[in-house]
Amino acid sequence: MLFTSYIELSKSALNNNIQFMKKMAGDSPRYSMVIKANAYGHGIEDLLPLVESCGIDHFSVFSVEEARRALKVKNDYCDLMIMGFVDDDHLEWAIENNISFFVFTKERLDAVCKIAKQTSLPARIHIELETGMHRTGFVKDDLEYVAQKLQENAGDIELEGLCTHFAGAESLSNFDRIYNQIGTFHRRCSWFHDKGLQPKYKHLSCSAGVLNFPEASMDLVRVGIANYGFWPNNETKILHIRNGQIPEDPLQQVLSWKSKVMSVNPVAEDEYVSYGTSYRTNRESKIATVPVGYGYGFSRNLSNMGHVLINEKRVPVVGAVNMNMMVVDVTDLPIVKVGDEVVMIGKQGDKSITISSFSDMNNSMNYELLTRLPAAIPRYEVD
Numbered sequence: 001m002l003f004t005s006y007i008e009l010s011k012s013a014l015n016n017n018i019q020f021m022k023k024m025a026g027d028s029p030r031y032s033m034v035i036k037a038n039a040y041g042h043g044i045e046d047l048l049p050l051v052e053s054c055g056i057d058h059f060s061v062f063s064v065e066e067a068r069r070a071l072k073v074k075n076d077y078c079d080l081m082i083m084g085f086v087d088d089d090h091l092e093w094a095i096e097n098n099i100s101f102f103v104f105t106k107e108r109l110d111a112v113c114k115i116a117k118q119t120s121l122p123a124r125i126h127i128e129l130e131t132g133m134h135r136t137g138f139v140k141d142d143l144e145y146v147a148q149k150l151q152e153n154a155g156d157i158e159l160e161g162l163c164t165h166f167a168g169a170e171s172l173s174n175f176d177r178i179y180n181q182i183g184t185f186h187r188r189c190s191w192f193h194d195k196g197l198q199p200k201y202k203h204l205s206c207s208a209g210v211l212n213f214p215e216a217s218m219d220l221v222r223v224g225i226a227n228y229g230f231w232p233n234n235e236t237k238i239l240h241i242r243n244g245q246i247p248e249d250p251l252q253q254v255l256s257w258k259s260k261v262m263s264v265n266p267v268a269e270d271e272y273v274s275y276g277t278s279y280r281t282n283r284e285s286k287i288a289t290v291p292v293g294y295g296y297g298f299s300r301n302l303s304n305m306g307h308v309l310i311n312e313k314r315v316p317v318v319g320a321v322n323m324n325m326m327v328v329d330v331t332d333l334p335i336v337k338v339g340d341e342v343v344m345i346g347k348q349g350d351k352s353i354t355i356s357s358f359s360d361m362n363n364s365m366n367y368e369l370l371t372r373l374p375a376a377i378p379r380y381e382v383d
């Protein structure tokens, strides 16, 4: 083992989640798998081929850098869409590589119109509309300008989509705001329609949209977190399981994160462990080190809080998590030796550490924890 930890990606879990979310979205919308932020930490290059083998042919990323990486590994028949940052310098590259992208400012629209005159392919753009999130998107007063530009440049620009993004479709407390967004989006789309501007795709749903507002899906869904086996939040999980009257979680976590025991040492009673004085033994103890610390994605907030699995037992992290390693209390393990498998996230025997319990302890959302897993950790496919 060259690296100090490794990640396993379960193909059967991935397929299970994708098929579940496809069923929720229904047959008509195109299904785009969101692989931004290094595929939510799973690794774009490692995950994308597995996703293709589950029957997916559309991917969404945030930036040109991610699009470049996806382009290298994807099949030709797959579509690629950039939802966020494209510098003017890279518009030509995106157009020539047949990559569609969101346009949400006049500046970008003007730049696209100019560049698309010289490219061999038309620019495939998705006009993002402001409907209530107040982050990105054209506001109402911009629409005349947008429509005029689209009409003038019809030969060079293909209006592939009209889209918007929900401002928190995972929480009941936001539902009024979401219904307003849906209403506004429909009105804006009809306005374009009346101008003779009809895109191939009208789209607005993310995972929480598909799960909580399935009737709103329209022509394409952009699903991220649920494909990886996580609920957008706990509320959506409970709502779904209760409304569907199903006993079990239909999603399965795709990612496991593992390492090995690096050393085992005895410690006497009443000794401090690791830096400082945050942990002191209250019995004769046995401690083990694991070569994973906050520099490798294991949050420092898990000091004296986190757990890992060793020899099918849950053992606590004691003392401060260091940059490169953590210390765990293995006094209660009858057998433990250097080289034993350590599970930070995933299963061992009948025990498991899920990211949500991990992130509850850590007080951060699934999204944040996943995307902080270093890109350098090797990823392996497992069944």
Ligand SMILES: *Cc1c(COP(=O)(O)O)cnc(C)c1O
Residues within 6 Å of the ligand: 034, 036, 083, 165, 205, 206, 207, 208, 222, 223, 224, 225, 226, 232
């Ligand atoms: C991240 C993102 C999504 C996917 O969101 P999930 O909650 O992970 O399903 C969809 N659309 C846009 C614009 C996004 O930025």
